[in-house]
Amino acid sequence: MTRVWNTDYGNMYDVEFRIIEKLSREEKHMHHKEKLEVPPFTGKLDEANGRYAIVFTKPGCNKCRQTIRILSRSIMVNHYQADKTAIEYFKRMGIRSMPVVFIFDHYDIIDEWCDLRVDKIKQYTEE
Structure with a gap:
């Protein structure tokens, strides 16, 4: 049985709702990824071949x-x-x-x- 969700986007089938939720999570992940500050590499890049x-x-x-x-x-x-x-x-x-x-x-x-x-x-x- 297919479930219908009443959302801000209108009525959606379960599959559509899950796809939009997944894309929203991925977009949120990409947004946070831009703000990541990774500590500097303390080795020598020449020794690491980059x-x-x-x-x-x-x-x-x-x-x-x-x-x-x-x-x-x-x-x-x-x-x-x-x-x-x-x-x-x-x-x-x-x-x-x-x-x-x-x-x-x-x-x-x-x-x-x-x-x-x-x-x-x-x-x-x-x-």
């Missing part, structure tokens, strides 16, 4: 330790313990698990993810 990772962790997080351990085999990794402000910011972005990983090529973010993502880690350790 590519490096910044990882935000929380204390006692095994997934965080594993991510850092495996990524650091192939690229430079700076990691920071997320404070309450950073955690609140990530929650507003829709991120619910740690670590939060940003991959840079020189000064441009080329990839980002959260949680232990073995597929993403392999992408950067097999190059």
Whole structure:
């Protein structure tokens, strides 16, 4: 049975409503992404061949330790313990698990993810 929602946009079917809600969340995520201030890279870009990772962790997080351990085999990794402000910011972005990983090529973010993502880690350790 299809549910009809009465919204500001008018009456909508359930599928339409879910699509608009998803797009709204993505737009909100993109808006917050623009305001992200990532700490500066403390290594030497020459040693990193221009590519490096910044990882935000929380204390006692095994997934965080594993991510850092495996990524650091192939690229430079700076990691920071997320404070309450950073955690609140990530929650507003829709991120619910740690670590939060940003991959840079020189000064441009080329990839980002959260949680232990073995597929993403392999992408950067097999190059």
